Amino acid sequence: MTTRRPSPAPRPTLATVAEAAGVSVSTASLAFSGAGPVADETRDRVMRAAKELGYTGPNPLGRQLRSGRSGIVGVVIGDQLRRAFRDPVGVQVLDGLVSTLGLSGLGVLLIPGAPSAPPSRAVDPLVESAAMDVAVLVWGVGRGDATLAALSRRGVPVVIGEGPRVAGAPLVAIRDRTGIATAMRHLVDLGHERIGEITLPLDASGRSGPLTPERIAQAEKTPATHRLAGVRDVREPVGSWETEASLVEHGRTAALALLGACPGGGSLPADRPTALIAHSDLLAAGALLAARDLGLAVPTDLSIAGFDGLDLPWLAPAVLTSVYQPLAEKGAALGQAVIDLLSGAKPQVTELDVELVIGTTTGPAPDAASPGSRRARADRPRP
Amino acid sequence: MTTRRPSPAPRPTLATVAEAAGVSVSTASLAFSGAGPVADETRDRVMRAAKELGYTGPNPLGRQLRSGRSGIVGVVIGDQLRRAFRDPVGVQVLDGLVSTLGLSGLGVLLIPGAPSAPPSRAVDPLVESAAMDVAVLVWGVGRGDATLAALSRRGVPVVIGEGPRVAGAPLVAIRDRTGIATAMRHLVDLGHERIGEITLPLDASGRSGPLTPERIAQAEKTPATHRLAGVRDVREPVGSWETEASLVEHGRTAALALLGACPGGGSLPADRPTALIAHSDLLAAGALLAARDLGLAVPTDLSIAGFDGLDLPWLAPAVLTSVYQPLAEKGAALGQAVIDLLSGAKPQVTELDVELVIGTTTGPAPDAASPGSRRARADRPRP
DNA sequence: ACTGGTCATCGAATCGATTCGAGGCACGCG
DNA sequence: CGCGTGCCTCGAATCGATTCGATGACCAGT
Numbered sequence: 001m002t003t004r005r006p007s008p009a010p011r012p013t014l015a016t017v018a019e020a021a022g023v024s025v026s027t028a029s030l031a032f033s034g035a036g037p038v039a040d041e042t043r044d045r046v047m048r049a050a051k052e053l054g055y056t057g058p059n060p061l062g063r064q065l066r067s068g069r070s071g072i073v074g075v076v077i078g079d080q081l082r083r084a085f086r087d088p089v090g091v092q093v094l095d096g097l098v099s100t101l102g103l104s105g106l107g108v109l110l111i112p113g114a115p116s117a118p119p120s121r122a123v124d125p126l127v128e129s130a131a132m133d134v135a136v137l138v139w140g141v142g143r144g145d146a147t148l149a150a151l152s153r154r155g156v157p158v159v160i161g162e163g164p165r166v167a168g169a170p171l172v173a174i175r176d177r178t179g180i181a182t183a184m185r186h187l188v189d190l191g192h193e194r195i196g197e198i199t200l201p202l203d204a205s206g207r208s209g210p211l212t213p214e215r216i217a218q219a220e221k222t223p224a225t226h227r228l229a230g231v232r233d234v235r236e237p238v239g240s241w242e243t244e245a246s247l248v249e250h251g252r253t254a255a256l257a258l259l260g261a262c263p264g265g266g267s268l269p270a271d272r273p274t275a276l277i278a279h280s281d282l283l284a285a286g287a288l289l290a291a292r293d294l295g296l297a298v299p300t301d302l303s304i305a306g307f308d309g310l311d312l313p314w315l316a317p318a319v320l321t322s323v324y325q326p327l328a329e330k331g332a333a334l335g336q337a338v339i340d341l342l343s344g345a346k347p348q349v350t351e352l353d354v355e356l357v358i359g360t361t362t363g364p365a366p367d368a369a370s371p372g373s374r375r376a377r378a379d380r381p382r383p
Numbered sequence: 384m385t386t387r388r389p390s391p392a393p394r395p396t397l398a399t400v401a402e403a404a405g406v407s408v409s410t411a412s413l414a415f416s417g418a419g420p421v422a423d424e425t426r427d428r429v430m431r432a433a434k435e436l437g438y439t440g441p442n443p444l445g446r447q448l449r450s451g452r453s454g455i456v457g458v459v460i461g462d463q464l465r466r467a468f469r470d471p472v473g474v475q476v477l478d479g480l481v482s483t484l485g486l487s488g489l490g491v492l493l494i495p496g497a498p499s500a501p502p503s504r505a506v507d508p509l510v511e512s513a514a515m516d517v518a519v520l521v522w523g524v525g526r527g528d529a530t531l532a533a534l535s536r537r538g539v540p541v542v543i544g545e546g547p548r549v550a551g552a553p554l555v556a557i558r559d560r561t562g563i564a565t566a567m568r569h570l571v572d573l574g575h576e577r578i579g580e581i582t583l584p585l586d587a588s589g590r591s592g593p594l595t596p597e598r599i600a601q602a603e604k605t606p607a608t609h610r611l612a613g614v615r616d617v618r619e620p621v622g623s624w625e626t627e628a629s630l631v632e633h634g635r636t637a638a639l640a641l642l643g644a645c646p647g648g649g650s651l652p653a654d655r656p657t658a659l660i661a662h663s664d665l666l667a668a669g670a671l672l673a674a675r676d677l678g679l680a681v682p683t684d685l686s687i688a689g690f691d692g693l694d695l696p697w698l699a700p701a702v703l704t705s706v707y708q709p710l711a712e713k714g715a716a717l718g719q720a721v722i723d724l725l726s727g728a729k730p731q732v733t734e735l736d737v738e739l740v741i742g743t744t745t746g747p748a749p750d751a752a753s754p755g756s757r758r759a760r761a762d763r764p765r766p
Numbered sequence: 767a768c769t770g771g772t773c774a775t776c777g778a779a780t781c782g783a784t785t786c787g788a789g790g791c792a793c794g795c796g
Numbered sequence: 797c798g799c800g801t802g803c804c805t806c807g808a809a810t811c812g813a814t815t816c817g818a819t820g821a822c823c824a825g826t
Contacts, residue, residue: 011538013812024776029814036815039774056537060514062812065448065781071513072455072492082478082711085468095465098493107509108493109455110481126490130454131443154439155394249696289697313632314672314697328465396782407806412784419785420804445782448811 012053014062021049032058064131073106073338074132074156076147078113078139078204087246087282089308089327093138093161096331104339106133113139113147123150132156134338137163140204142220159337161330164221170337170347172330176226177233179323179354180277183305184234186321186356187275191365192303196258196273197237198283200224200246208250210257211240227279227307238273243283251278251286252293259302261294268294274365275303281310281322288318288361299363309357319359326352395436397445404432415441447514456489456721457515457539459530461496461522461587470629470665472691472710476521476544479714487722489516496522496530506533515539517721520546523587525603542720544713547604553720553730555713559609560616562706562737563660566688567617569704569739570658574748575686579641579656580620581634581666583607584627591633593640594623610662610690621656626666634661634669635676642685644677651677657748658686664693664705671701671744682746692740702742709735 018028023042030036031046049055064070075097077084084090098108111126127135127150134157141148141163148166151158158169165171187195199211202219211228219225231237241254255276260269278284284306288298296302298318309324333350341347401411406425413419414429432438447453458480460467467473481491494509510518510533517540524531524546531549534541541552548554570578582594585602594611602608614620624637638659643652661667667689671681679685681701692707716733724730 014814015812025813026777026815027775030775033814037774042774054536057512058814059812060512061444061448061451061453062781063814064514065444065783065812066814068444068781070444080478081481082475085474085478086471088469091468091474092465094468094493095463098464098495102495102507102509105508105512107513110477110491110493112481112485124485125488126485129440129443129488130490131447153437252696285697289699293699313635314668316672316676397784398782408783409785409807410805413805416784422804425804441784442782445811446784448782448813449784451811 011059012050012055014055014058017046017050017053017055020053021046029058069133069342070131071106072109072130072132073101074109074111074126074130074135076111076113076127076135076137076139078137078141081110081112083245083247084139087280088310089246089280090139092327093331093334096328096333097136097335098331099328100332100335101338106335106338111135123147127151128154134159134341136161136334136338138334140201140222142203157341159334159341161334162223165349168347170341170349172333172337172350172352174325174330174352174354176223176354177230179325179356180227180230180279180307181233182356183307183321183323184231184277186358187277187303187305187362188235190275190303190362192275193365194238194271194273195235195275195277196255197228197231197240198251198254198258198276198278198287199228199240199242200279200283201244202242206244208242208244208254211242215242224279231277237277238271246280246282248282248286248289251280251283252290253286254278254283255287255290256294259290259294259296261290273302275305275362277305279307281306281308281312281320284320284322284361285312285315288315288320298361301366303362303365305362309355318361321359321362322357323354324357325354394442395433395438397438397441400429400433400436400438403436404429412441452516452725453514454489455492455513455515456484457492457494457509457513457518459494459496459510459518459520459522461520461524464493464495466628466630467522470663471693472629472663473522475710476714476717479711479716480519480718481714482711483715483718484721487718489718489721494518506530510534511537517542517724519544519717519721521717523584523605525586540724542717542724544717545606548732551730553724553732555716555720555733555735557708557713557735557737559606559737560613562708562739563610563613563662563690564616565739566690566704566706567614567660569741570660570686570688570745571618573658573686573745575658576748577621577654577656578618578658578660579638580611580614580623581637581641581659581661581670582611582623582625583629583662583666585625589627591625591627591636594625598625607662614660620660621654629663629665631665631669631672634663634666635673636669637661637666638670638673639677642673642677642679644673651679656685658688658745661687661689664689664691664695664703667703667705667744668695668698671698671703681744684749686745686748688745692738701744704742704745705740706737707740708737 014028015025018025028046030038031043101108109132112124123146127147135151136159138161141160143164160166160169160171162173200223202224216228239258241258243250243254259272276287278287284304287304291298291302298304306320306322309322330352397411398408401408411429413421414426484491492515495507506529510530518534519542521544524543526547543549543552543554545556585607599611622641624641626633626637642655659670661670667687670687674681674685681687689703689705692705713735
């Protein structure tokens with residue numbers, strides 16, 4: 001015997017089936033694809049032969065080569081997967097995207113983004129060589145993005161979510177700026193004069209700390225910068241703290257810093273902020289926990305507003321005041337943009353609406369003699 | 384003019400480059416792949432021609448057809464994406480998987496599992512027709528799984544995580560049973576006699592409520608059943624509540640039910656459990672919140688133990704007593720199993736160790752005169 | 767009876783790369 | 797000067813399907 005393997009019966013191909021059915025390959029193909037006229041009797045014969053041979057349908061690789069399409073959409077995960085999905089925001093968008101693309105038979109390929117800071121020009125090998133019809137860049141796209149450059153070099157069309165406008169690429173965004181401005185105005189209407197801000201990361205550098213004007217100036221267009229602008233459209237915050245990631249623990253750290261809490265645990269300064277506005281709900285949740293740590297009642301002593309409109313049952317009985325954004329719809333819009341792009345439509349800019357949803361974490365400023373509004377107090381629970 | 388399109392300069396192929404460089408296609412291929420001997424001067428010429436033509440490397444589709452490999456690993460997400468990834472457990476495993484596969488140049492394709500209950504024989508179209516070299520089934524694989532059946536019909540090799548043993552398929556699991564038994568013994572050693580149990584979903588039916596013996600009997604081999612067994616290896620719980628998903632809110636509901644909390648809010652029954660053991664940390668977190676709602680001090684009035692060993696900073700100052708499982712390693716082991724399978728190795732069963740990590744949520748039973756152990760109280764913080 | 771038309775089927779080209787065996791050229795050694 | 801030996805390069809087959817144009821059979825109309 002020549003080879004030792006027990007003849008693993010090489011998978012049948014369309015040719016095998018055609019021969020067994022006594023028809024030509026082209027007829028067999030027609031029978032399977034449904035395109036073109038095939039006599040019922042012939043189709044039956046082909047199908048029967050296929051079943052007998054254990055042929056389960058055309059090999060996708062052959063089809064893909066012929067059609068020039070892989071049916072795969074690459075989704076570039078900005079950060080490490082583990083971190084990107086620790087905020088439910090990313091998960092929900094991805095869910096909407098996967099669902100929408102699934103309806104068109106498209107699959108989602110997960111592609112890790114650059115390992116760390118922008119200086120690193122390294123790009124995941126998948127970006128360079130994986131088969132994909134379109135790539136979706138959602139989290140933290142920079143204009144000088146190495147991934148973006150590599151993709152356009154390859155000629156892979158790109159859909160951008162929440163990033164800079166790129167020529168020829170559809171963009172899906174939400175009204176970050178006006179949305180957070182609404183929340184800010186809500187706080188101001190409640191009489192708050194000293195408002196602290198907890199920001200999303202401005203870039204992938206992983207730094208955190210007080211936000212400086214220079215840092216704002218050099219920042220790229222990201223959700224964070226839009227939200228910064230929206231906040232300032234209403235009022236300059238008395239303090240602003242940049243976080244390294246949109247996670248609860250960083251929100252807590254930021255809140256402690258903004259409130260002037262000393263490590264020793266002394267009393268808070270008299271001119272501490274009476275309200276905090278956070279660029280994300282997870283950050284706001286962290287602020288809420290910090291308030292509990294410090295013994296501050298929310299919203300009596302401190303008001304907290306977030307952004308995203310997540311369902312965070314573990315904050316109960318508190319319900320965050322937050323700017324709701326339609327996350328699944330955002331994913332769906334990204335998916336639709338992909339489909340449109342593939343069908344040759346002109347790239348569009350989609351901008352989704354957001355809505356301020358008032359919860360139980362915002363109320364009149366403690367030092368305001370006559371609060372401007374009380375409507376936010378509707379269903380404040382009592383423990 | 385015949386066609387109207389502004390001649391979008393069809394992407395160059397290897398043939399184009401070869402011609403431009405004045406070499407044959409095979410030589411050009413050799414120059415790119417690095418296999419086979421090519422004179423430096425020739426390689427340079429090819430590369431220069433490629434750069435001039437904007438050729439960025441071999442078309443993956445052609446390569447894939449030739450090699451018969453797509454370089455894609457399908458990962459079947461049992462549930463809806465949104466829900467599957469709301470528990471960080473899934474995310475961390477996926478992260479480990481993606482990282483490991485990435486080292487071998489393999490990409491991960493996300494495939495939604497069956498839409499809902501087992502009766503539905505529907506399978507995502509990607510399962511039927513997407514190109515993939517291997518599929519990974521991680522969450523909630525049943526033996527009669529329609530997805531599993533479809534894949535094996537197609538001849539796609541499968542790697543199983545946390546499920547039944549399937550012939551020819553590598554399996555990666557953790558020591559669920561002994562792990563949770565350790566936690567259970569810890570509670571018993573602390574003097575707890577009435578222990579309530581909060582279980583993971585036994586299947587994808589979405590039902591929840593008191594766990595009945597019949598339900599246990601008819602359950603498939605899943606992490607939930609292993610953990611059920613582990614708990615009972617030590618002691619029969621006084622009550623067991625099945626949840627519909629491993630999420631905080633369901634843990635809270637289950638805990639309220641097990642503790643006998645009336646909707647009206649009366650006092651708890653005297654024979655309420657003094658400890659709760661949950662099959663996951665998110666469920667345990669929900670139980671902790673329920674305890675806070677009810678005014679029960681943890682661990683003085685109620686001990687709570689979980690499973691997973693997640694980092695849950697928002698539970699601070701509490702630190703869950705939990706059975707730590709190496710999630711990223713589990714993902715890595717799945718990835719390694721995939722790689723081994725592709726290189727033709729015999730399918731192995733990998734079982735990872737877990738470890739009980741004692742936090743601040745377990746302590747001596749309130750009614751135990753002489754607690755068996757106090758070591759769990761080491762770093763209990765005081766607010 | 768011849769022509770026009772329809773319908774089912776087939777042959778062959780094509781997608782873009784990889785790979786194997788063969789061939790050519792130059793150099794070195796006898 | 798002739799021949800053997802490497803080292804490069806090339807041609808052609810191959811992976812598995814899709815698709816276009818051609819062919820042949822059969823029917824109806826004039």
